[in-house]
Amino acid sequence: MAALLEVRNLCKSFGGVAATDGVDLDVLTGELHAIIGPNGAGKTTLITQLSGAQKPDSGRIRFKGHGITRMPAYTRAKAGITRSFQITSLVLDMSVLDNVALAVQAHDGHSFRFLKPARKIAHIRDTARDWLQQVGLGDRVDAPTSELSHGEHRLMEIAIALASGAELMLLDEPMAGLGPDESARMVTFLKGIKGTKTILLIEHDMDAVFALADRISVLVYGKIIATGTPDEIRANADVRHAYLGEE
Amino acid sequence: MIGFGKSSWVTLAIMAILLVLPMVFYWNGNTFYLSLATRLTILAIAAVSLNLVLGYGGLISFGHAAYIGFGAYAVGIPTYHVFYGGAEGIATTNGLFQFGVAVGISALFALITGAISLRTKGVYFIMITMAFAQMAYYMFLSIEEYGGDDGLVIEVRSKLPLVDLDNPMELFVLSYVSLVVAMLMVRTIIHSRFGMVLQGAKGNNERMVTLGYNSYLYRLVAFTISGAMCGFAGALMGNFSSFISPEMMAWSRSGELMFMVILGGTATTLGPVLGSAVFIVVEEFMSSYTVYWHLPFGLMLIGIVLFVRGGLMGLLVGKGR
Amino acid sequence: MDYGLLFIQTLNGLQLGLLLFLVASGLTLVFGILDFVNLAHGSLYMLGAFICASLTYLTGNFLIAVVLALPATGALGYLLERFLVRSLYTRDHLDHVLATFGLILVLDTLTHLIWGPAGIAIPLPDWLDGQVEVLSGVVVPTFRLLIIAVGLATAAGLFWLVNYTRLGMLIRAGASNRTMVAALGIDIQTLFALVFALGAMLAGLAGMLVAPITEASIGMGNNIIITAFVVIIVGGIGSMKGAFVGALLIGLIDTLGRSFIDDLFKLFVESNTAETAGPAVSGMLIYILMAAILAVRPQGLFPPKVR
């Protein structure tokens, strides 16, 4: 299988502290690749560089064989990379449906009827409604986003990532702050879409990671110290050391 | 939003009052209230244009008074040359030309300054828009030929087909119709897909970028449209007051425009109109009683910020969102 | 080029810059730490001048008046924070701009009511009223040298306060992490009120220093507040170093611009045009500078590290 995303020797530091320190990473088409690591390992910094929100100091990122290292965030999104946010990042003063519709609209192509009220464009609204149905928010479409619970917001993030039609989804701790029931619901859902999308998952919930991931990379102090299947990672001495040494 | 909610009825009712009341006064022989209404209507257009970026786009422009100046000078300067010679290429009283220039120059200024300003955010954006407006202010201050500090008297009003701007009633009706068109334009824009992205970027810009929207470009377009509309209001203002001075472009005027929008209620169709109406009427009313009217006026402004969330529209129709 | 004149104008620019620093430092403290946009900061500058003027006539001595007026303006700032500003912290910048815009109107009108429209001239003690020959043939008013000295001393004091004291530590911590300071058991409300009062005192001091030159007049604050904002935007909001560098930069550019730009223009255009274009362009200079700096560095010269 070819690598959809290739990262080579990626470096980024803040005020002398290296947050990303020569990361090499391949995410293969169709796999669910998880990144784990202790707090402060630089996981979110890595995601922001992949999505384009921050520019790396050095190194290369290739997506589908094209260099995207210096590409602005919005063109990466157009090229097929989307991300969800660790801290819920939605347009709170719009309705749930509007939020997802904006994601659908982003890759809907241009229309000459650009003055037509957006809320009257049936195919966009319908597609958005479908995605919300899929993540189980079918009955909340018209609610103001600000009124939804934290768990529902996490699901919205997933719906938006899916609706944006991206080939590669960068999910930053989708389980953060969820209760056991909600976490289980999220795991079930991710299992369901596994294989249809390439997913790079950052997650603290180890049970979820080992249940979901095809491959796992371990990030410690801005470096990848191991990559492999869940079983390989479980057996890896370095990983055990890194984790046990920490806790 | 679609169909007739309470806010739509309030909008219709207030717009009807704004149309009929000045006319009644006029036919009763009181021209003053018609001119008050005309000034109010023109400022309302400016406020509506500001609301597009400020209310819906979350871009706090502290320099919109500059566009009123551009618009007014676009009327004043060609007329000046008709009377005092020079610059034959632009010497004309043709209103279509003048209004065209007003809109064109304003759009251009908004495009250029917007391109730079939109790189910044927050208070930096507030202050850089003000800085550009101050530059325009000082520029007109320095052009001796057009009066500099003293301002420029516009000897004759724009000549337009169908309407005679020297007739106060026709000037009022033109301003009123322009206001309605401006309101409808903004409404159409914000409900379009473009407008959804603009509002999305106000709520969460990073999300819009992550979805693949070049929100910088969306904002720049909105900023340019807003500037152009405000320039149009300026051309009307020049015709209304027959006088322009750089003072009309000073930062405090931009502040007043902001106030009108907030007072009425940001991100609402009627809010800016209501805000300018109340602002102008209260100002007129208070200032005719005492030269110390800034005191109660200032207290009123503070009170509104502190106690009235969502502006007057919030009071009238309840918090819509 | 007349070097004597250049020297004097540089000194004048330095003096204006230091006055701007006094206003801007308070503004940047309030802005950086309280995250509060205070357009009415200029009104405190004006009130400082008026209070000092009244006290000068009451006590018969300008210096005693300054000493008394400083805590008075500080107290005024404290009251403002306590009764108005505090309830605005949770609002967005737009609300700050609007409420303080209203506050300007209120304070200007109150000043008009209390002190009348005329403005008040402040007499100086004789030893400050004269001139000093700083270089041969270069004579400058003594009081302007005093302003420079007070400005530099205040700047030094502020750097010491912010960098080496417990209050300064709290201020710096409060700027980057408000919840952390609260968690340390510090009464953040009192801290904020103190910072606001300090800002008011600094603005008031600038007003007191400028009043003997111009006079205490209504609306004097509205002229300087916009320039002070330009200073902190150029310098980077919340940065004391930025406010200092920005203030000196703006002060020098403004003064030297006013002084030499029409001579510069005369090299290119006829003298009449130069005389009228000069003042206007020198008025624009600081805004041009600000736009240029922001175009390259959208967060000013010394952007705060963590926001």
Added chain:
Amino acid sequence: MKRLITAALAATMLTTPALAAEVKIGFVTTLSTGAAIIGNDMKAAAELAVEHMGGKMGDLDVNLIFADDGFKPETGKQATDKLVQQDNVDFVTGYIWSHILLASRKSVLDAGKFLISANAGPSQVAGPLCHKNFFSTSWQNDSTTMAVGEVLNQKGVKSIYIMAPNYAAGKDMVAGVERTFKGTILGKDMTKWGADAQLDFSAELAKAKASGAEALFVFYPGAAAGAFIKQYHQAGLKDVLPLYSAFTVDALSLPKLQAANFESVLGSVFTQEWDPSLDNPANKKFVADFKAKHGTYPSFYAAQSYDAMFLIKSAVEAVNGDLTNMDGMRDAMRAVKYDSVRGPYTYGVNHMPIENFYEREVVADADGVWTTRVVSTVYTNHVDPYATECNME
């Protein structure tokens, strides 16, 4: 809302039928900002004039309406519009500032009312924009400074440096000195004016001193005067660069300067068409009563405002209160049928006064209060230089 409309309608119905037993006079001046010091002085004088008239012009009651121009042309024009359109006044007077007069004049004259400037005298209204319904009780801007130019020549001054605010009157004032001064002008600074006027003149004063001029001419009216004099004093320029001014030292700035004890202003020289010490009955009564009422000397602004009210009175009385008789009133005003506090004067073709200009100096009066007195007469019956450009029908 409905109640509001009904009330508003009722209000207009009530105001429409005007009772013609009064003469309505609009008075536009600056009542807010620091320049209100001038406006308040003018207001006091106009009120004193009405008091002296017993509240009557002929058989008509005087209804004097004051309006604030906020020191801004646009606001001044709005205030004027309101007086003309809503209050339907018969005369509009006042106007300190040239640019505000220029912005407002069309509103008054197009409505067919009389416009009487009690201070501003921009060259335009004396020349190309002169109008049959416009009168002045002050001067054309250039005239006073032309007199300064003459004084400079008389004193043998060979070179001067000029400072003035950059607005209509500032330019005219400078033009006046330049017209009559025979020496060389070594430099000129036009500083920012208006609500946010420049008040720190350090850069300009340093330039003036470096220029090597023999004297400094300035025009800084209102609040700026105090600031200028002080900095001039602090810069120690009194002996190096003697000061010649116009409209800078006056009854408004002197009390402030005396309070701050700026003694260097004593003896300084300037020119004016009026002085509190002028010896005529009208002036004696005016100055005495003004001092009694307000405790200070009236300023020239006050004197001109007082005159404006009596000029209007003479017009109203000449037509026996028939305010529709514009021609009659105009003829009466042209003939100057009242006793001006400056003494007799006449009107030129452009309705600008043809009057005397005096050299004045600052002195302490018998009570030690700083005031001014006449030193000599510079011009007798001076005609302003723009009269020839006026083509009145």
